[in-house]
Amino acid sequence: TWLPNKNEIDVFILFPKNLSLKQLEEIGLDTGKKIIESLKGKWTIEYAQHPYIRGTINGISIDIVPCYKLEKGEKIISAVDRTQFHVKYLEEKLPKEARNEVRLLKQFLKANDLYGADAKTNGFSGYLCELLIIQYKSFLNLLQAVKNWKVKEIIDIEKQWKKEDYNHLKKKFKDEILIVIDPVDKERNVASAVNAYNFFKFKKLATEFLEKPKEEFFFKKEIKPLSAKEFEKIVKERGTDIIAIIFDPPKVVPDILWPQLRKTTKRLENILKEYEFYVLKSDCWSNEKDLAVIILEMQVSRLPQIDKIVGPWVFDEKNARNFAEKHKNDAVAGPYIEDNYWVVEVYRKWTSARIKLIDSISESKDILQHKGIPNFIAEELSKKFKVIGSDELKKYLRNRDFAIFMRSYFEKENLALI
Template sequence: MIVLTIEEILKEVLNEIKPSKEDMEKLQLKANEIIDKIWEIVRENSYPILEVLLVGSSARNTNLKDDYDIDIFVLFDKSVSEDELEEIGLKIGTEAIKRLNGSYNINYASHPYVNGEVDGYEVDIVPCYKIDFGEKIISAVDRTPLHHKFLISRLNERLCDEVRLLKAFLKSLGLYGSDVKTKGFSGYLCELLILHYGSFINLLKEAQNWRIGKKIILKDIFEIYKDVDINKLKKFDEPFIVYDPVDLNRNVASPLSKDNFCRFIFYSRQFLKNPSIEFFKDYAKKLEEILENREHGYRLILKIPRENVVDDIIYPQMEKLQKSINKVIVKNEFVILNSKCFADDNYCYLYWEFLVYELPKIALREGPPVFEKERAERFLKKYGKVFIRDCKLFAYTEREYSHIIDLFKDIVNGNLQNISIPKYVNPRNGKIIELNSHGEHKQFNKECQ
């Protein structure tokens, strides 16, 4: 078996993940064609546009192979009202794509923008205000052109390839993406980290010493803001803090969860200890398959019809509901081995795995020593019949729920008042699905509950 060095591994990975020069040239030509069409529409209508800018990883040459999205920002003068910006921005975006025989729809971020397809390329045309470094933003997307301008002047070809390696590593580990499902590293965060540490390997080495609350302030910040005082920077209560050079009141790493921060530290260490190309080839998916290939405890799913709302809303609400239900489960002394939630277009799924599904009907409650008069009296008052063992009071009680299904039936029937129910994920609309060891299931319908 041939053992590759880290350098050989990274070279092989880069050959697999880096877009070809020809593909990048084609993308640039198509982006220029769309930008020319936008300017054509702007001139025809005398729209108050200051700049049209290609942004994102494709524009900065940090994209991975087969990631050829075209993100175009249309920059308005700050004197334009937000209503005007939205209206004109949508007119420009839709008309440009129509003239290029593409298809489109309207999506929403901090305000509406046009998402479409032109000759096989996914295209976003986003209106925003033109602002300078240090100026207050009007909408969240106003930062994006400044992000691009900050990075494009600092990332050379070598650093761009280092960014690609980091993205591929994170993608394989299931840590790439700042959406509410992934809670990982954004592309912009990857670029800032490589800019700060100088290379993928340097970043992994430094990550060995990270702890919760790790803070990064890029040296470039002191070049942009001459009078910045690090002691007066905004404080963030998050596991990883990377100050945005465009907006010092923003933590670029805020979407990153604590567990994913720790996973990055752990797998950085594992890769450096035992370098392998496998860390770049769906590592998390393969690991999950290994972990699932085992004996399971008792598993069930709460299946709830999905409301017509975006992931950014539905996932936090699923997590909130599951956390609330978990408190009730633990209070009733069932041991949770695993819990997670996910959604498709039609349903929300809250999944649990338990050590056991049934507990004895009788529980033993341990009380205080008999010498502690006041506590002993309270225990006696609460439980009535008590006995003494090893100088302590004990009592037998009957559990309210001895089977986990009975607890979940009361949840979906609305019989428990101490469940926090979010607006769009209501367990009362749910069905309980019981999984057996083969993954087959038995569904408990409302009628039999």
């Protein structure tokens, strides 16, 4: 069910179970290199759950992945071991006449940035597309169903679970919005990568297409890059303060980079929140080569010099004494009483979110990790970073992809199904 313009091949080499994981990796990599070299191609070592070879031959990308040869029902040793059973299942269950239906679905999703279970996209994998067509028989039938999907919709093609088990399944996959039971492994949700945004976007697109079918749904919409002038106007209208952290992305595969970028963004947001600098909205972007940007749009980026600390109830004498002792050297005013509580006023250490952010990031890799920054990002930040405001961020809009990202950041689509 390949799409015509997708020049990619995945080759899985099956090895006997008596090989250790280390032997599997060593022999698998060596075999992959020899195959690519024999076809006069170039190869690199990539990393997922374990290393594999990615080669390029005449413009075609080939992934050569080692895995264990298993019999049906045997315990999976690594995630890629399931693929052999997926292939057999699809050969049996996906009729030839349904393959074009899968291609239609894949193209529809791809055109709308919903195709791919990778960490950047958080969408629908190729295998999930094939299972959805097996379940609903055709692309149009699927869209009719999608329109009516509920949050935590359960699809169990092979009826491996009883209806009375559905509450258990919803708890088991508690953070997953769509549940599609893997026909070859009843404990696995094939749709685990699909996030809430993409779930509702698919529902909205299905509804719109069924109401007014158009060819343009199958082609990527051109997004105009945000200009510096537009950026200035939007920021002024919003009245917010934008802080951006600029650094080099780590040299890791996208499936490691994107979760770490998102986690770092949330962690920095929470660090600022601890000091009463509140973030309205945040996001992150990278070209996956030499530029990573974390955007923090501040609701509160500056605070007054004075902070009011509310202490214990006046009737709690023991804690009142401790409170007074704690603040005897830093109180600018007080302790005094307000609404039956002891209060002091003190000077704040941090009055600027930007300066606090620079202070928090200016640490060694180990300290950054201790603060909750993921390892690969921590390593890059410990080497070099800069924290900039709106004026300097404008310059980065010369990068077309970043300018497109910034338009998407400000112009969120309406996903409400009314």
